[in-house]
Amino acid sequence: MYGHYFGLSELPFSIAPDPRYLYLSQQHREAQAHLLYGLNSDGGFVLLTGEVGTGKTTVCRSLLEQVPPQTDLAFILNPKCTAQELLAAICDELAIKVKGGENRLKLLTDAINSHLLQAHGNGRHTVLIIDEAQNLSSEVLEQIRLLTNLETNRHKLLQIILLGQPELLDKLNHPELRQLSQRITARYHLAPLCYKEMQAYIAHRLAVAGIEAPLFKPASLKKLYKITRGIPRLINVICDRALLGAYVQRQPRVELKTLNRAAFEVLGQPDSNRYQRPLAWTGGLLLIGIGLLAALHFWPTPDIHRAESRPADEAATERVASLSMEQKATDDIWQWPATLTTDVSQIMAYQRLFALWGIEYQPAEHPVVCRFARSQQLDCSFQDAGLDTLRQQNHPAVFRLTRQDGNAIYATLSHIDEQQARARLTIGDQVKTIALTELERHWPGSYVLLWRPPPEYQDPLYPGSRGQAVNWLERQLALWQGRAPRTEVRYDEQLENDVKAFQRSHGLTADGIFGPNTGIYFNATRVLGLPLLNREVD
Structure with a gap:
């Protein structure tokens, strides 16, 4: 509902692990690098842990888009099962046919081993990814370790990537699992986002959904970080609810009060003793929609x-x-x-x-x-x-x-x-x-x-930019400085210094980047024929 109101092509804060929305902070890049290492190495275990909602599954989904063509992949999403059930799931993922028999566990193990040998002979690499691995019992983890025993003189035939919550680290420290722990060749722990990363994360998701405008006021963002502590899943859920609230109240951006109400509805805890009961947003949506339609069609x-x-x-x-x-x-x-x-x-x-x-x-x-x-x-x-x-x-x-x-x-x-x-x-x-x-x-x-942006303007102009927007900016700055404009220029050091000079002359931050804020002042002072508040100002 709110997507149409804000001009979004889709809802940006879904909790589904869509790789398009993956924001690669420095630590997410490192986590992805560890998983890529696991995909391309010669066997053993790779471990990725993190608190609930920090983005482990999303990083892994992004990894799946980078799987080398010679790789066979088995992805287990719900590992809370017995050793036999897990082996059967692996066989289903790898399309391994298993004959019937009394000792089902041995038959499954033999079938997997036979498949791995054949795949290796055909130049294939097999990777097993297990999500929510903290739910695996010690017995099942030991069975998984035994699968890595199959190897040639130079290579192990199965690479295993475990994704889990911090409890998995505690489980692997148990003495009975020390052999598995010693086979982990790469480990990484995903921490929550810092405040600046959270700001970039929200801006990234909004941009993917089709809008670059800041839909959250600064005070709302600060409160959001205090509430979520930088955990992406919580950020998503509260942002989604807050945008719904802004839509219902016809706000152009999420106010602090609206953010507090959204957090209350998601977490069920008041922010303070003075917190009032939130508006029944979902119950009022139908009436708001009817009212808006009436306004659109019947207001003169x-x-x-x-x-x-x-x-x-x-x-x-x-x-x-x-x-x-x-x-x-x-x-x-x-x-x-x-x-x-x-x-x-x-x-x-x-x-x-x-x-x-x-x-x-x-x-x-x-x-x-x-x-x-x-x-x-x-x-x-x-x-x-x-x-x-x-x-x-x-x-x-x-x-x-x-x-x-x-x-x-x-x-x-x-x-x-x-x-x-x-x-x-x-x-x-x-x-x-x-x-x-x-x-x-x-x-x-x-x-x-x-x-009014320059012609063909898409994003802020900065050193290295080219095109019609840069040529337009050069002509306008040349007029401002009383010099002859250069032709077919790029955003070079001279143009950067000219922009900085214009910014300083209007009390702006002299960063040398021509974006919306500098463009507004440029409109008001350098572009003729535009509407002005005070038309007597030169």
Whole structure:
């Protein structure tokens, strides 16, 4: 449900071990290297352990995509069985036919040994992977060890990879299993992610699912790490629930309160004594869906048309004025029609925002705002910043206002008059003019704005980048510096230094990378014909 709302191609936080979503932190790379060693070595045991949910199975699934063509693989997922049942499962995995007889255990062992000899003679390598190996009894582990006794003068014929929780390490330390423990040629223990790894992990999964916007506010991420201690499976479950909660509440990103509610529903424990009972998200989904559909189909859609002959910002201003039906300005931003719900106000706020860019936005046809923006050569930028920062960025923005009674509404900030210290907002179909001090007093600390990336821009530009976006950036910086532009350039040291100079001139971090944040300031100061909050600013 929330995937469509956020513009995701699929749900990013499934707990299924999909190798596409594998985030290779340094330790995950090392774990994968150990397993690859096990696939290509000449026999013995390879051991990978880690706490529940740290990614052992996902690493192993990724390994399966790298299996050499000459390898025969047996993968046992549920090893809580007897020695005979395990040997039978291995025979099924390797398609080994076993004749009937009284001593079933011996027949299975002989059949496996015969198959391994034949496979070796044919130039094949056989690997057995056992997941959840901590569930194996000592008797079964000893039987597995006996399978590795079959060998030639130079090679063992079976390679075994054991994946398990830390209890497996304790079990292997028992005296009766010392022979098996001595045959382990490679060991690795997966620890939970650190905070920076967790941030990269979440960003990676969102990117695989089709969106690069930060859907979690910084305070939410910090609390998430405190709750999960960096365990990927817990991160997945809580993130999934939190995005569902943000969707139900029509939030553009996951707020701290929403994250706390998600953790409560997943773990069943309150965060503090002041924790209130969470919203019944799942029970309210049907009503929310019906309400949104009603808003899309029955709320009167403003008559927005693209202007062809007038400047975009001037024409958009006139359209917004006409859409407001000449509503009388008021200083009270908390007064809005009772029929104007959070959902409807959000739809109308983005319609106003696109109108300022000279674009008609029909949410019934394009329900995902940022995906529609990209189709119009624009992009969304989610910002955690104060009103002063937005005034410097000088772009119209959509933000959320929440009253003390909990009711929330979305507004579009379309104009700031710095001389009069007043701001113009659109809420629903009403235009309101308020003092900047009043707006600052109620500023939520986050907002969404649109910006126009360079042509063919896909990702942030950095040293080594090439293409039309880099050529465009070179021309704009040459105009800024009053020099002749170079042609067909790459992102070299000179261009990097020019970007750093521009960043320093606007109080930005001078990292020499041209990404969304630098691009927004570039739009506001170097690109003509774009909508600005303060049109008197040069």
